Amino acid sequence: MDARARVFNHHDPYDLKGTEDAFVAAMRENALFQQAGCADYARILREQDFDPASIQSMRDLERLPFLPTLYFKRHKLFAMDEKKLLIQATSSGTGGVKSHIGFDNLGMYYGGRMVLTMARRHRLFSPKPCNYLIFGYERTKENQTAISKTAYGATFFAPALHRTYALRWRNGQYELDLDGMKQALLRYSRSPFPVRFMGFPAYTYFFLSSLREEGIRPRLPVGSKVMFGGGWKQFYTQKVEKETVYRLVEEVLGVPESGCVEFFGAVEHPILYCDCARHHFHVPVYSRVIIRNVDTLKPVPYGTPGLVNLLTPMTKSMPILSVMTDDIGILHPPGSCGCGISSPWLEILGRVGVKDIVTCAAGAEEFLKG
Amino acid sequence: MLLIRGKLWEDGRMEEAMADLETHLTHALSGPPLDPMLVVDACDRLARAIEAGEYAAALEEFLSVHEVPREMVDQAIGLFRRESLLYKLHMELGEGALEPLCADGHVWQRRRFPLGVLFHIAAGNVDGLPAYSVVEGLLAGNINLLKLPSADAGLSVRLLHALTQVEPALADYIYVFDLPSTDLDGMTRLANLSDGVVVWGGDEAVRAARRLAHPGTKIISWGHKLSFAYATADATMDDLRALARHICQTGQVLCTSCQGLYVDSDRFPVVKRMAEELFAALQEAARELPPVDPGLRGQATLRLYNEQLEAAHTGRQVLRGGGVSVLLCPDRELELSFLHGNCWVKGLPRDRLIETLRGKKEYLQTAGLLCAPADRPVLTELLCRAGIVRVTEPGLMSRTVAGEAHDGTFPLREYTRIAEGLW
Numbered sequence: 001m002d003a004r005a006r007v008f009n010h011h012d013p014y015d016l017k018g019t020e021d022a023f024v025a026a027m028r029e030n031a032l033f034q035q036a037g038c039a040d041y042a043r044i045l046r047e048q049d050f051d052p053a054s055i056q057s058m059r060d061l062e063r064l065p066f067l068p069t070l071y072f073k074r075h076k077l078f079a080m081d082e083k084k085l086l087i088q089a090t091s092s093g094t095g096g097v098k099s100h101i102g103f104d105n106l107g108m109y110y111g112g113r114m115v116l117t118m119a120r121r122h123r124l125f126s127p128k129p130c131n132y133l134i135f136g137y138e139r140t141k142e143n144q145t146a147i148s149k150t151a152y153g154a155t156f157f158a159p160a161l162h163r164t165y166a167l168r169w170r171n172g173q174y175e176l177d178l179d180g181m182k183q184a185l186l187r188y189s190r191s192p193f194p195v196r197f198m199g200f201p202a203y204t205y206f207f208l209s210s211l212r213e214e215g216i217r218p219r220l221p222v223g224s225k226v227m228f229g230g231g232w233k234q235f236y237t238q239k240v241e242k243e244t245v246y247r248l249v250e251e252v253l254g255v256p257e258s259g260c261v262e263f264f265g266a267v268e269h270p271i272l273y274c275d276c277a278r279h280h281f282h283v284p285v286y287s288r289v290i291i292r293n294v295d296t297l298k299p300v301p302y303g304t305p306g307l308v309n310l311l312t313p314m315t316k317s318m319p320i321l322s323v324m325t326d327d328i329g330i331l332h333p334p335g336s337c338g339c340g341i342s343s344p345w346l347e348i349l350g351r352v353g354v355k356d357i358v359t360c361a362a363g364a365e366e367f368l369k370g
Numbered sequence: 371m372l373l374i375r376g377k378l379w380e381d382g383r384m385e386e387a388m389a390d391l392e393t394h395l396t397h398a399l400s401g402p403p404l405d406p407m408l409v410v411d412a413c414d415r416l417a418r419a420i421e422a423g424e425y426a427a428a429l430e431e432f433l434s435v436h437e438v439p440r441e442m443v444d445q446a447i448g449l450f451r452r453e454s455l456l457y458k459l460h461m462e463l464g465e466g467a468l469e470p471l472c473a474d475g476h477v478w479q480r481r482r483f484p485l486g487v488l489f490h491i492a493a494g495n496v497d498g499l500p501a502y503s504v505v506e507g508l509l510a511g512n513i514n515l516l517k518l519p520s521a522d523a524g525l526s527v528r529l530l531h532a533l534t535q536v537e538p539a540l541a542d543y544i545y546v547f548d549l550p551s552t553d554l555d556g557m558t559r560l561a562n563l564s565d566g567v568v569v570w571g572g573d574e575a576v577r578a579a580r581r582l583a584h585p586g587t588k589i590i591s592w593g594h595k596l597s598f599a600y601a602t603a604d605a606t607m608d609d610l611r612a613l614a615r616h617i618c619q620t621g622q623v624l625c626t627s628c629q630g631l632y633v634d635s636d637r638f639p640v641v642k643r644m645a646e647e648l649f650a651a652l653q654e655a656a657r658e659l660p661p662v663d664p665g666l667r668g669q670a671t672l673r674l675y676n677e678q679l680e681a682a683h684t685g686r687q688v689l690r691g692g693g694v695s696v697l698l699c700p701d702r703e704l705e706l707s708f709l710h711g712n713c714w715v716k717g718l719p720r721d722r723l724i725e726t727l728r729g730k731k732e733y734l735q736t737a738g739l740l741c742a743p744a745d746r747p748v749l750t751e752l753l754c755r756a757g758i759v760r761v762t763e764p765g766l767m768s769r770t771v772a773g774e775a776h777d778g779t780f781p782l783r784e785y786t787r788i789a790e791g792l793w
Contacts, residue, residue, distance in 0.1 A: 294668035
C-alpha cells in the first residue's frame with residue numbers, strides 16, 4: 001500500500017503524534033521515489049551526502065535536503081512523465097517568474113481526502129446553497145495560478161447558486177470590477193441564501209472599507225462566511241491587524257468573527273491550512289514545519305522566528321517533499337493557542353527581503369539573541 | 371501627506387488638491403520667473419537651522435528608523451548649503467555657453483528658461499532624494515509637482531514644507547502628492563499639466579512615465595544603474611578594505627553601490643585569490659557595523675543556498691560567513707548582487723571590457739578603481755569608453771559632491787531650455 005494512505009486517511013487532521021510513524025514512512029518512500037525518478041534531485045541528495053533510506057524519525061527529516069521556491073522557478077523538476085500529471089498549477093510568481101508544479105493522480109486523490117477531512121473538521125460544508133463573491137481572478141484557460149484554483153475550489157464546500165468575480169476576464173485582460181461586486185452583494189443580501197466571500201484579505205479589506213465610507217451596510221443572511229486565502233502580503237507596509245479586518249467584516253456585513261475563515265497554502269506546498277477559532281494555523285497531519293535560522297539554516301526551537309521550511313509527502317510527481325518558502329515565521333508550541341487543537345501553530349511574519357518584519361513581531365527579542 | 375502651496379494636507383484630499391491646480395499653475399507661470407537666489411537663500415537657511423539643531427527631534431527620529439550613517443546625513447545637508455548650490459548653479463548653468471548667436475550681421479541674445487512645470491516621479495531607495503529632486507527643479511526656475519514613492523517615510527514632505535516656511539515665496543512652486551502610481555488617472559492628469567516629467571526608478575517606471583505623458587513632453591529619466599569595482603591583480607589590501615567598507619555601509623542599494631568586483635585577469639587562481647581577499651575584508655568591515663536586518667539576511671541566505679544547489683550547473687562558488695559573502699563566478703555577466711554585504715567576483719581582462727559591457731551601457735554608472743596609480747589613466751579611459759560615467763577611488767564610489775554630473779549629464783541643463791531672441 002502507498003505509505004501516504006495512513007497519513008491522508010487519518011480521521012483526526014491534528015493528531016500529529018498518532019500519525020508520526022506514518023508521516024516518516026511516507027516521507028522516506030517519497031524521497032526514495034524522487035531519488036529514483038528525478039536525476040537533479042538525486043544529484044542534490046548525493047552532494048549533501050543524504051541517503052533517503054536513512055529516514056527513520058522526525059529528526060532525520062531535519063537533515064533531508066530542502067529546495068527553495070527559487071529553485072522551482074528556475075528548474076523544471078519532475079519525477080514522473082510531465083504529460084501524465086493531472087493538474088498543473090503555477091505560483092503567482094513574485095517578480096514575474098513562476099514555478100511550474102504538477103500533481104500526480106494519487107497525490108490529487110489524497111489532496112481531496114485532506115480537503116474533505118479539513119472542511120468537515122472546520123464545519124465548512126453546508127448543504128444549503130450559497131452565493132459566492134470571489135475577490136480573485138475569474139477562472140479562464142489562461143489563468144492557471146494556484147490562487148484562482150483555491151478560490152474556485154473553495155466554492156464547492158457549499159453548492160453554488162451563483163459566483164461573482166472581482167477580477168473579470170474581458171477582451172483578453174483582467175479588469176477590476178468592484179462596482180459589479182457591490183451590485184452582486186446587494187442582490188445576494190436580499191436573497192434567503194447565505195453569502196460566502198473568498199479571496200485575498202487585502203482586496204476584501206479595501207472593498208469593505210469603501211462600502212463603509214459609502215454607508216452601505218447590507219446584513220447578510222445567517223450562515224454567511226468570509227473566507228480569506230492568498231496571504232496578507234499586500235499588508236506588510238500597511239500593518240493592518242487581522243482584528244481590524246474582522247471588526248470591519250462584522251460592522252459592514254453583520255458576519256461575526258466566528259464566520260471568518262482563513263486558509264494558508266502554497267503551490268509548492270499544496271496543503272490546506274485552515275485557521276482555528278483563535279485564527280491560528282495549526283499544523284495538520286499532512287504537513288510538518290521546520291523553522292530555520294536565517295543565517296545558518298539550522299532548525300530553531302519553538303517560538304523563535306526564522307525561515308519557514310514546509311514538508312509533506314503528498315505529491316510524488318515532483319520533489320516538493322521539503323520546500324523552503326520565502327517566508328519568515330514562528331512555530332508556536334502545542335497547547336499555546338488555547339483553542340483545544342493539540343498541534344503546534346504557524347505564524348507567518350512576512351516575506352524575506354522586507355525590512356522590519358521581524359522587529360515588529362513578538363519574537364524579536366529571541367531573534368536578536370539567536 | 372500632501373503639501374499644497376505651503377500647507378500640509380492630510381492624505382486622501384487628492385481630488386480637492388487637483389481641482390484648481392491648473393489655475394494656480396497658470397497664475398504662477400504668468401508672473402516673473404523664480405529667482406534662483408531665493409532658492410539658494412532658503413535652502414541655506416534651512417541647512418543652517420538643521421545643523422544648529424532646530425530639527426534635532428525629527429532628525430533623531432529619522433536616524434533611529436533608518437540605518438543611515440550620521441556622516442551621510444551631514445553630507446546630504448551640506449548639499450543644501452549656499453556654497454554647494456552656488457557652485458552647482460555655476461557648474462551646470464554657467465553663462466559661458468550662452469554667448470550671443472551671430473550670423474550675417476545679426477545678433478541674437480541667448481537666455482536660459484525653465485521648462486515650466488516639472489512632474490517628479492520619485493523612487494524610494496534614498497530617503498530625502500525626492501526633496502533634492504525638487505530643489506534641483508527650483509534652482510532651474512520650475513514649478514514642481516512631486517509624486518512621493520509609496521515607501522516614503524515623510525522626510526521629503528517635511529523638508530519641503532520647512533523650505534516653504536523659510537521662504538513663503540516658494541510655496542507656489544512646490545506641490546507634493548501622495549497618489550499611488552497605480553492611480554493612472556491622477557498620474558496622467560499631473561503629467562498632462564507638466565512640461566517635463568522627471569522619473570526616478572527602474573525600466574518599468576520609465577516606461578510607465580512615457581505612456582503617461584504626451585509624446586512631446588520631455589522625459590528626464592534617472593533610471594536604475596549598476597556600479598562595480600575593477601581591480602588589477604596587484605590591487606592593495608588597503609583598497610580592498612576601503613571597497614569592503616563602502617559595500618557594507620551602503621548596503622549595495624544605491625545606484626553608485628558596488629555590486630561586484632571585476633578582476634583584470636582570465637586566470638582563475640588570480641581571480642580566486644582576489645575573491646578570498648575581498649571576502650576577508652568584507653568580514654572585517656561587517657564586524658564594525660550593526661548587523662543587517664534579519665529579513666534581509668534571510669533573503670541572502672536563501673539565494674546563496676540556491677546558488678550552492680545550482681553550483682553543479684553554473685560552476686559558481688560561495689564564500690560565506692560573518693554576515694557577508696562572495697560569489698566567485700566563472701562568467702563575465704554584469705549583474706545585481708544579493709545586496710547587503712553579498713557581492714560577486716568575476717574575471718574580466720581589460721581587453722574584453724568593452725565587448726562585455728556593450729549591451730549594458732545604459733545601466734552603467736560608477737566604477738571603483740583598485741590599481742597602481744600608473745594604471746589609473748588608461749583604465750579610467752577604457753571604463754569611460756565602455757559607458758561608465760564616474761570612476762573613483764574604491765572607498766568613494768558613493769560620494770555625494772555638489773556640482774557633480776548626474777548619470778553623465780547636468781540635471782539643471784535638462785530642466786531648462788535655451789531661447790534665442792531680441793533682448
